Amino acid sequence: MDFRQLTYFLAIVDHGGFSRAAAALYVSQPSLSQAIQVLERELDSSLFHRVGRKVVLTEAGTALVPPAREALRALELARAGVGAVRELRAGRLEITSMPSPAIDPLSGMIQRFSERHPAVSLSLRVALTREDVVEMVRTGGCELGLLATTSLPLPNADVVPHHVGDHRLVLVTPPTGPFPAGRPVRREQLEGHRLIVGQRGTGIRAYVDDLKAQGIDVRIAVETEHRVAFLPLVLGGVGLAVVTESWADLSERAGALVLDLEPACVQHDVLVSRKARLTPAARAFLELAVPPTHRVRL
Numbered sequence: 016m017d018f019r020q021l022t023y024f025l026a027i028v029d030h031g032g033f034s035r036a037a038a039a040l041y042v043s044q045p046s047l048s049q050a051i052q053v054l055e056r057e058l059d060s061s062l063f064h065r066v067g068r069k070v071v072l073t074e075a076g077t078a079l080v081p082p083a084r085e086a087l088r089a090l091e092l093a094r095a096g097v098g099a100v101r102e103l104r105a106g107r108l109e110i111t112s113m114p115s116p117a118i119d120p121l122s123g124m125i126q127r128f129s130e131r132h133p134a135v136s137l138s139l140r141v142a143l144t145r146e147d148v149v150e151m152v153r154t155g156g157c158e159l160g161l162l163a164t165t166s167l168p169l170p171n172a173d174v175v176p177h178h179v180g181d182h183r184l185v186l187v188t189p190p191t192g193p194f195p196a197g198r199p200v201r202r203e204q205l206e207g208h209r210l211i212v213g214q215r216g217t218g219i220r221a222y223v224d225d226l227k228a229q230g231i232d233v234r235i236a237v238e239t240e241h242r243v244a245f246l247p248l249v250l251g252g253v254g255l256a257v258v259t260e261s262w263a264d265l266s267e268r269a270g271a272l273v274l275d276l277e278p279a280c281v282q283h284d285v286l287v288s289r290k291a292r293l294t295p296a297a298r299a300f301l302e303l304a305v306p307p308t309h310r311v312r313l
Contacts, residue, residue: 018090020054021083023047024062028080032070084155085291092294103132108296111140111151112161113217114242116284119261120180121161124304131303135296143240144216149174152287158297163218163259163282174287177305182259184222184280187249188272199277202226209236209254211245218282219257246271 026036027047037044055062062076072080112121117139125137140157142148148160153173160174169176186200193208194200205226210233213220226233236254239245245256246269258266259282263273286304288297 016054016057018087020050021086023050024054024076024079025083025087027051027063027070028072028076032068034068081154088155088158088291092292103295103299104134106135106294106296107138108135108159108294108300109138109140109157110159110161110300111142111148111157113142113145113148113163115182115219115259115261116161116163117141118265119182120284120304124179124300127303128300132296132299135299143214145169146216149287152289155289155291158289158293159300160287162285162287164285165218165221165280165282167283167285169285169287173290175290177286177288177301178283179286179305180284182261182282182284184219184257184276184282185260185263186274186276187246187256187258187262187266188274189250189252190270190272192272194272194274196272196274199275201277202229203231205233205255206231207234209234211237211239211248211254211256213242214238214240219259222257222280 023036023040023042026040027033030036030039033044033047033051037047040047051062058075058079060075061073062079063070064073110121121139125139128135128137140151142151142160142162145162145164148162149169149171151157152160153171161179163182167178186194186205188194194204210223212223212235215224223233223235237244237248239248242258242262245258245262246266248254249256249266249271250269257276260273266273286301288301293301
């Protein structure tokens with residue numbers, strides 16, 4: 016087993032198939048397939064179920080993913096510890112984030128980091144729930160992850176959390192109502208209204224579920240994983256949306272009305288890192304991203 020085989024294996028996992036992995040790696044598909052066949056013979060186990068053009072991990076393949084990521088991360092650490100990368104004159108940093116904090120505060124973090132270390136490239140990956148962020152960081156898929164949560168501390172001992180800020184939830188409506196501009200909307204005023212919500216596991220969905228638990232009869236018009244769909248659906252009159260205030264500027268520029276909610280509901284932005292040793296780029300990003308007053312671990 017060598018690092019090239021593990022790289023090919025994880026590329027198939029991450030890109031969802033042999034052809035996409037081969038294109039991403041700039042290798043021929045026969046070469047990729049041959050390398051995986053050799054790896055399977057060495058392990059005496061099939062790693063993928065091949066169903067037409069699709070592939071699904073076998074039990075053995077699933078078991079190989081975490082150690083494969085750790086092995087490649089170890090190699091990356093070895094390379095990152097010397098020469099240009101050590102001085103951040105080169106390198107790459109992978110970050111995962113939930114959609115809303117990716118707008119703010121992550122965009123500001125990246126701006127400050129890029130100004131300080133322009134030679135380091137960043138790869139941003141989406142994670143839809145808090146649990147997805149933690150899992151990607153815990154298993155080594157990304158070194159850092161940004162999530163939003165309504166409760167602190169995080170109930171997970173496998174990652175290191177850093178509280179980097181807070182965001183309020185706001186209500187986005189069409190410009191014509193149903194609520195007047197400039198006035199907060201009490202939660203009981205949402206009774207009978209149609210709402211556009213995210214999937215379970217997100218803070219904005221938890222807010223809506225809490226309304227229903229309190230006996231406030233809100234109706235779910237659309238449930239979607241695609242945050243970019245919220246604003247067009249609101250402007251199209253499909254329903255109202257509860258989102259974090261990071262969406263406020265974009266929503267207002269698009270012509271929507273953004274209103275405060277009463278009582279206020281706050282979500283905490285938390286940057287999580289692996290417990291294992293981090294690359295210099297990840298350590299530098301943490302130094303710039305985490306305010307000095309927040310550097311005590313939660």
